[in-house]
Amino acid sequence: MYFKRKIDDFLLNWKEDISHKPLIIKGARQIGKTESILHFAGNVYANVVYINFVLDKRFRAIVSDGYDVDTVIKNISLVDPNLKFVPGETVIIFDEIQEYPDVATCLKSFNIDRRFDIICSGSMLGINYKKIHSNSVGNKTDYEMYSMDFEEFLWAKGYTQKHIDDILRHMTELKPFNETELNVYKALFLDYCVLGGMPDVIRGYIETGTFSGSTAVQEQIRLDYEEDVRKYAEGLDQAKIISVYRSVPSQLAKENKKFQFNKIDKNARSREYTGCIEWLIDAGVIIECQCLGYPELPLKGNVDEGKFKLYYPDTGLLISALDEEAQEDLRVNKNLGVYKGALYENFVAEAFIKQKLGLFYYKKENSTLEEDFFVRSKSELLPVEVKSNNARSKSLSSLIKNENYSDIKNGIKLGDFNVGYVNNIYTFPYFCAFMIKAFVKKLD
Incomplete structure (x- = not known):
């Protein structure tokens, strides 16, 4: 197949x-x-x-x-x-x-x-x-190239370009999905999050109609990645590289998702691990989200080198790396709200990188002002907030209203919502993340 x-x-x-x-x-x-x-x-x-x-x-x-x-x-x-x-x-x-x-x-x-x-x-x-x-x-x-994105997953499930175009039309025309559309796409999205985009995992799911065997395939892929470290990482501390790779899920489970070396080892120093992280990024097994020094254009060159977040480029692999209780909750109850929204955030990071969008976030020192991601159009910077609950989006509203952030006029919120636009904030269901680049291009 x-x-x-x-x-x-x-x-x-x-x-x-x-x-x-x-x-x-x-x-x-x-x-x-x-x-x-x-x-x-x-x-x-x-x-x-x-x-x-x-x-x-x-x-x-x-x-x-x-x-x-x-x-x-x-x-x-x-x-x-x-x-x-x-x-x-x-x-x-x-x-x-x-x-x-x-x-x-x-x-x-x-x-x-x-x-x-x-x-x-x-x-x-x-x-x-x-x-x-x-x-x-x-x-x-x-x-x-990356593992299959949500659009390719929809193709594998038999959906056509007409369905993809229709999702984008809902976004650009700000037309809410009807109840059937919303329920179907949400269910497909949850399946995709648990499976990830590795073709062998998707193939087993399509052929059997179940998740049977998917965890074993995902775990083997992660083991193969670690074996690659032992085979190809020359001149670096291989144990440190593997410890960084294994620490990503627990780092994302923190309220503050900035990658912290002392969470690997209390005596760890950044200089000891910088090469390890670069190796994993070059190998394509983790992706980096850079912290902006200030939320303004241009994005490149406007980063704080000492702050960053790390994600897996395949959320299915991330889920397979969680403890057994969390995996069972996810696979049986489809409860992606565990791990403080880290899984939704990882999915959006994965969706952005597969659209060839850069990964940037912002956290103001000594403040609660923090934004998960940013994308840009030709003329403006759009903050993107990923919500795991229905709490207010204080940071997003602050960035839009504050005149000091002159490049920001609108924002995007992804969550368990329908399509809408209120107070200069576009709201979209999670599953629309794979169309953000096309949506922003339509805005231009």
């Missing part, structure tokens, strides 16, 4: 561009990169040459005596003489290139030669990406 993914359209557009360059697809393990690449390649090319540098180490010397196209093709053919190379009809897929980053040096030759298309990928590509980038700068196109 192949699930339609957003990368499908990207790959087709890349192929149709007559000046397309070799493509590098980055992303964490088991999010469906290889499956999507091979599905696309099998439908578009007469010849597919697939090389996995983890599964077949014989190919780890194909550029040892030269980076020009003919030498590389010759060496690949020496390893496997059954592979065919037909100019204009062949794509060469280099998978798991973090195991052999030197192969990226030949991308320039393929880009100039243009007889064969090249797609590179790797589960831990981010770790060696600086070297790969330096070897191929100006001769590649990059694409960052």
Whole structure:
């Protein structure tokens, strides 16, 4: 069973561009990169040459005596003489290139030669990406992939583009969902939160109609991530990296969700862990939300480097990392209000990063003024508040009303609401988070 993914359209557009360059697809393990690449390649090319540098180490010397196209093709053919190379009809897929980053040096030759298309990928590509980038700068196109988002989950469940467009229409026209629409999408959203977006987890759910086995798959993925730390984290304290990864759920359970090193170890210092966090971000297994120095535009360059929040880029994996009692409450009672709203907040962070939106928050020193996220339109900054209850949005209202925050005119509130607009605050149900970028674009 192949699930339609957003990368499908990207790959087709890349192929149709007559000046397309070799493509590098980055992303964490088991999010469906290889499956999507091979599905696309099998439908578009007469010849597919697939090389996995983890599964077949014989190919780890194909550029040892030269980076020009003919030498590389010759060496690949020496390893496997059954592979065919037909100019204009062949794509060469280099998978798991973090195991052999030197192969990226030949991308320039393929880009100039243009007889064969090249797609590179790797589960831990981010770790060696600086070297790969330096070897191929100006001769590649990059694409960052994540696990399935809520829109892709809806596709997997049989919903069409018409349904997606209708959700956006409700948001832009400020038209409340009817009771049936609201109940159906809320139930789907809760299922997606518990499952997350890992294709193997979604596949089991679609095939059986149950959550049976999903926890085991999620736990194995988290264990695989920790095994990657032991395999790829060179020159860093591997135990510290794993401790940071494991501490994210408990850090999010705090009232103050700012990441605190002393919650890992009372004697921990930031300088001891900074490289560990960067490693996990590069590996694609955590995402960082930066703290704004002041809530104004521009966002980049306006951050307090010493303050940040960390999230899992897949809420299903986060839930699988919780204690058994909390997991049971979530899976049986669908009570996402546990952990002080951390799960809703993580879902929104996940939805934003999958829309290629930056992650920023704000907390004023010595004040209760705090905002979960921010997005920007062409002309204004919109604070986004994630509500796990029906309490008033004091911070959101303060940011909008205070003349000192001149870039802020409106705000967005996500919660157990219907669509509305009151006092310059747009309210949307949680499940609309995946359409925030499209909504803001419509505002422009």
